[in-house]
Amino acid sequence: MPGITLTLSGYKDQKLTRECVHLATQITCNILKKNSFETMVIVRHVDNDDWFIDGKSLAEWGKNSFRLEVTVVDETCSKDQKTAYQKAIYNAMEQIIGNLHPQSNVHIIDCKAASYGYTGITQEYRYQHKDEFY
Template identity: 30%
Template sequence: MPYLRVRIATHATTVTAAQVASTLTDLAVNKLGKNAAAAAVDVHFSAPSDWFIGGQALAPDQSSFFIEIKLTAGTNTRDEKAAFIKAAYQAMSKLLPHVATTSYIVLQDVGADSWGYGGETQEFRYIHG
């Protein structure tokens, strides 16, 4: 696992959902030790005029993003999470033009008994090897 939900506000037409998904999957593997085959990434684009920071819409040439990643609780250290946040911000800043500093990355720890895929919880997978 993980599951990544990505919201992006940009005018750039050269950035694709596939590029974003590939970039973030690679970072989840390299920074968090996750299995690429089990990583799901959901990417949505918005117009800068529909994205607000401090009550003001982004400028037409500005970009911003929100990345939410759900992880199995206890599988990553603080340092690994910090490294992912730093690398993800840097990677998104390379993909998107004029990224607002107020772009967020949220890592959520979910109990192993509270989520899973393929009809099995992460806790079941751990117990049964």
């Protein structure tokens, strides 16, 4: 179950938010080989005046930004998948949001299977009992 936290600069825009969520989910499922029905996305918005890079706000830079953090179970994604994911997410956000500051970023968080789960069941337990769940 990938958990995604997507932080977008600027004011809340429902159309932009839905587009970003759709693409983040799609790219996560396609490249990292995850299931969309298990993919959760939380979106946050931060005003450009409150987002700083090198001591200057995005408003001062005249740029937009995003930060996407995705939590996955350790050892379920290869280095090649992670590399492709980084590039695909950045390129997709550049197309949707535009005018990105180059410090916009993607953080892939590898979490131990025994430390991550949903419905009160760890991913390790699901793996050990996969016949019961799949």
